[in-house]
Amino acid sequence: MEFAWSPEQDAYRQTLKDTVAELLPDNWTTEIAPHSYGSKEQIAFSKSFCAEMANRGLLVQQWPAEYGGGDGDAWQQWILAEEMMWVGEPRGPQYMNVNWIGPAIMRHGSPEQKAEHLSRIAGGQVIWCQGFSEPGGGSDLAGMKTKAERQADGAYLVNGSKIWTSYSPSADYCFLLARTGEQRKAISIFLIPMSLPGIEIQTYPGLVGKGHLNQVFFTDMVVPESMRMGEEGQAWEIITYALRFERVSVARFHIGRKVLDRAVVQLQREGRFNDSAVRVRAGRIVALLEAGRLLSYYVIDQRAKQGSDDVNGNIARVSVSAASQELQAFIMDYTPDALTGGDYVLHEFFRANLSSTIAAGAYEIQLNLIAQGALNLPRSA
Amino acid sequence: MDFDLSDEQLLLVSSLQSLFHPYGEIPAEGKGATSYFAADLQRKLVQGGFFDTARQAGNLEAALVVMEAARLPVAVEAGASALVAPNLMETPPEGPIALVSGDLAKAQRMLSVAQTALVDVGDDVVALPIDPDAVEPVETMLAAPYGRFRQPPDLSNGRRLGAAAVGKLRQWSRVALAAECAGAAQSAVEFTLDYVRERKAFGQPIGSFQAVQHRLAQCHQIMRGLHYSALHAAWTGEPVQADLAATYAQMHIQKLVFDLHQFNGAIGLTTEYKLHYWTFRLRSLQPEAGGGDAAALAVADKLWGAAA
Helix, strand or coil: CECCCCHHHHHHHHHHHHHHHHHCCCCHHHHHHHHCCCCHHHHHHHHHHHHHHHHCCCCCCCCCHHHCCCCCCHHHHHHHHHHHHHCCCCCCCHHHHHHHHHHHHHHHCCHHHHHHHHHHHHHCCCCEEEECCECCECCCHHHCCCEEEECCCCCEEEEEEEECCCCHHHCCEEEEEEECCCCCCCEEEEEEECCCCCEEEEECCCCCCCCCCEEEEEEEEEECHHHEECCCCCHHHHHHHHHHHHHCCCCHHHHHHHHHHHHHHHHHHCCCCCCHHHHHHHHHHHHHHHHHHHHHHHHHHHHHHHCCCCHHHHHHHHHHHHHHHHHHHHHHHHCHHHHHCCCHHHHHHHHHHHHCCCCCCCHHHHHHHHHHHCCCCCCCC | CECCCCHHHHHHHHHHHHHHHHHCCCCHHHCCCCCCECHHHHHHHHHCCHHHHHHHCCHHHHHHHHHHHHCCCCECCCHHHHHHHHHCCCCCCCCCEEEECCCCCCCEECHHHCCEEEEECCCCEEEEECCHHHEEECCCCCCCCEEEECCCCCHHHCEECCCHHHHHHHHHHHHHHHHHHHHHHHHHHHHHHHHHHHCEECCEEHHHCHHHHHHHHHHHHHHHHHHHHHHHHHHHCCHHHHHHHHHHHHHHHHHHHHHHHHHHHHHHHCCCCCHHHHHHHHHHHCCHHHHHHHHHHHHHHHHHCCCC
16 A cells, blocks of 8 residues: 555646646636536537647547547546646536546447547547436436337337436537336436437526536437447446446545635635634645545546446545535635635535535435445345 | 555554454453453564564554554554654653643543653653553543553653654654544444344334434445545655544544444443443544644644744
8 A cells, every 4th residue: 555646647747737737728717717617618618628638648548549548547537637627627528528428438339339429529529418317306317207219110219308417508419318118227328419309408597507407308309229328228237337437536625625725815815814713624624625535546546456446436425525515614604705706716616516415326325325335234224 | 556455564464463363352351341451462562563563664554553453442552652652763662652741630541551651741752651650540431541640740750852753743643543543433333333234123223224324324434534544644754644634533533433322322331332442442532632623723734824
C-alpha cells in the first residue's frame, strides 16, 4: 500500500492543466461556466473544447486504442475528471460519454453500434442524454412503464415518457431503457437518435441549473432493431456495469476543496474567519472531503486493476455525499451571498449538490446496496 | 498509488493476527471489567519487535500494528510505542508509554500501566520515567487503563526532548489515535453485524430492517474512511494529514458509539458483553490529543493560517 502519484501521472496532470489554461477562453468564468454544464451555452462550448481535447489525444486517453483512445488506465480517466471539475467541467455533458456510455457500448454494442457511436464520442462532438427515470418511478428502475413492443417487421414501437432527462433538449442521442416484456426486469436498451419521429421534450424550470429538468415523451416512436444494444432483457446487466462508473465519476471532493478554499478566502477578506466555530467547521469539512477522496481513489485503484469496481463505489459515493452536504450547509451558514449574486463557483457547487444525492441511485439506494453488498445483511422486509 | 497491502505488509498483518489470536476473548480474571489490560501481550509485542516496525518498515506499517491491536477486546498500549516514540526519539523509552497533557492532577489514559510518560508541557516534551507507586489507578467506564499522579510529578526527573518534539508529539499522537479508532471501529461494526444478523424482533432479524441497515451502512462507510485516513496520514508523514485523520476519527465517534449500542440494545450496556471494549475505547480516544475540535482547528491553521 502506498499513496504516491507516479511521475507519469504528475506529468499527465500537468499536461491537462496546461491544455485547459490554453483552451479556456477569457470569458469562460464570466459568461460560460456560470450557466452550468447542462446549459446550452456550455454544451455549445463543450463541442469545440472536447473536439480540441480529442485532437490532442486527451479526451479518451484511457480508452483502448482500437476505439480511439490511448490505452491508458482508470487513473488517467480520474485525473482528467479532477482537472475538468476543477475548472467547471468544460466537457459539459460529454463527461458522461467518456465515463460510461462509451465503455458500455464497447462492452455490449454491436460492431455497427461501435462504429457509429464510439468514434463520435471520441471525437468530442456528440451529446447524449440518458432515458432512465420515469414519472412515478426514479429509484425503482425495474418498475418502468415505457414500452418497446416488437412489431412484425422486427422494429419496436416505443410509447412512454422519461423524466429528469438532463441535456435532452441539446442531445443527439439517448441511452434509452424501455420495457420489452412483462417480467419485472424485462428491460432493454436502445441507442436512439433524438431526431427520430415521435419524440417531444418539455423543459421544466428548476433549482438545479439550465438543461437538467426535462420530460421526454415517446409517442409511437419506431425504433429499428439495430438500435437495440445487447439482447432483449439484458438492460439490467448492462446498466449494473455502466452505473458503477457513474457512481464514482464526478470528482466532487476535489471541487469541494476549491469551493471551501474560496469560501474561506471570502471570509478572511471580510474579517470573519477568526471565529473558532467557523474554523472548526471548515477543518471538519476538509477531513470529510479528504476521506471521500481516499475512498474514491480506492475505487479507481480497483478499476485500474480489475476493470470495474464493486460495492466500494457505493461506499465512496455515500462518503462524498456526506461531505458535500456539510459543505452545502457551510455555504449557507457563512457565505449565503453565493446564492444571491456572489461567488458563482460556490453557487454552482451548491446547486449541483441539490441533485447529487438523488441522481445515479438515490443516497438511500446506495445505503441499501452497501447493506447487501458489503455488510451481508438480509434484504429488508 | 496502490491500496492493496504489499506481500511484506500482508506478512506483518498475518504475524500480528497469529500473535493476537489467543486474545479474542477476555480471560476469566477480567470478565465483567470495563477494560482488561493484557500485560503479557504487551510484553510479546515488545519481544516480537513490533514496536520497531516504524524504523524497520515504515510508519504505515506501524499504523497497521496499532490498528490490529485495537481490534482486540483486550487493551494494549500500541499507539505511543509503535508510532509516537519512534518518530520522536532515537532510542524509544521503556513502554508502555502514556501520552500525557493538560492538567496533570487529572486522570490520564494508560498512566496506570505506563513505564514512561511523554508529557506535553506546551513548549517542550518531557520523557518521564514512571514510578508505579506514584500513580493510582482510576476506575472508569472507559475501556482503557487510566491513572492519576498521587502528587504532581517532578518533571525535572525526566528528559527534555526540545521544542521541536512538541509538533511531532502532537502529529504522531493524532495518527496513533486515528489508527486505534480505525481498529476499534472495525471490530465494533463487525461485532454488531453478527448480532443484527441473528437477533430477531417482530419475527425477523433486526438486520433486515432498513432503519437499521442504513445506519450500519453509514457506520461501515465511516469505518472505511477511518482506515484509509489513518494509513494515509501515517504514510505521508505530513502534520496536516495527521490533523485530518484525527478530526475525521474523533468527529465520528459519537455517531459510531450511538448507532452500535443502539442496535445491540441493553445487553450492550453489560460488561460481560464485549461491545463496550471497542466502543468505550473509542470514547477514551475522543478527547485525546486535544479532541476533535482542536484537530479541526489545527487543520484550519495549517491550511489557511492562524486566526488573526
